[in-house]
Amino acid sequence: DVKVTQSSRYLVKRTGEKVFLECVQDMDHENMFWYRQDPGLGLRLIYFSYDVKMKEKGDIPEGYSVSREKKERFSLILESASTNQTSMYLCASSLVGGAREQFFGPGTRLTVL
Amino acid sequence: QKEVEQNSGPLSVPEGAIASLNCTYSDRVSQSFFWYRQYSGKSPELIMSIYSNGDKEDGRFTAQLNKASQYVSLLIRDSQPSDSATYLCAVNENGQNFVFGPGTRLSVLP
Numbered sequence: 001d002v003k004v005t006q007s008s009r010y011l012v013k014r015t016g017e018k019v020f021l022e023c024v025q026d027m028d029h030e031n032m033f034w035y036r037q038d039p040g041l042g043l044r045l046i047y048f049s050y051d052v053k054m055k056e057k058g059d060i061p062e063g064y065s066v067s068r069e070k071k072e073r074f075s076l077i078l079e080s081a082s083t084n085q086t087s088m089y090l091c092a093s094s095l096v097g098g099a100r101e102q103f104f105g106p107g108t109r110l111t112v113l
Numbered sequence: 114q115k116e117v118e119q120n121s122g123p124l125s126v127p128e129g130a131i132a133s134l135n136c137t138y139s140d141r142v143s144q145s146f147f148w149y150r151q152y153s154g155k156s157p158e159l160i161m162s163i164y165s166n167g168d169k170e171d172g173r174f175t176a177q178l179n180k181a182s183q184y185v186s187l188l189i190r191d192s193q194p195s196d197s198a199t200y201l202c203a204v205n206e207n208g209q210n211f212v213f214g215p216g217t218r219l220s221v222l223p
Contacts (some may be wrong), residue, residue, distance in 0.1 A: 042213055048210065100213060101147055101159050101162055104157050105156060106156050
């Protein structure tokens with residue numbers, strides 16, 4: 001079974017703090033993704049990576065950065081958290097090539113006060 | 114802008130009935146299609162994938178794809194209260210990125 005894990009299920013931070021969300025997958029997937037999910041807005045892609053040290057902006061990259069130093073790990077960084085970044089953050093991974101389904105981690109519910 | 118549209122619901126069906134969930138997409142080059150189920154407070158889990166026109170059955174679930182009409186649907190037979198969830202349609206064109214629909218909330222009434 002594919003396993004995607006995220007470092008925290010719930011996180012509470014203060015405005016202006018630097019926040020790290022970590023994601024690890026154990027199935028040697030090339031592609032990794034970060035989404036945020038908000039009521040009424042669905043899943044929105046923040047960043048994705050198709051290889052180590054490679055990253056591509058998704059639909060809403062502003063205020064976020066990412067890091068992928070190892071194939072199995074993809075980190076999302078909020079340089080200076082703001083209240084409008086309060087959301088559910090979901091990491092996913094998939095194999096590259098063809099039509100490959102994405103597998104999701106359990107999600108991190110981040111609250112920025 | 115590539116779009117995937119779904120009726121947000123809620124769609125309410127009685128226990129034992131067939132639930133029909135629909136999805137349309139705007140990008141004609143889309144090649145693969147997925148249905149995810151998401152329970153409240155949980156992450157999406159894949160339940161079906163379909164790549165060719167026609168029907169694909171897996172247990173109580175049937176996915177239907179019509180590329181000419183840019184339409185994909187999910188039928189759930191013998192609906193159970195445990196099927197109550199939000200169902201997300203996802204469309205993939207290049208093997209990497211997905212476009213997700215907003216989801217349809219299904220409620221199966223005992």
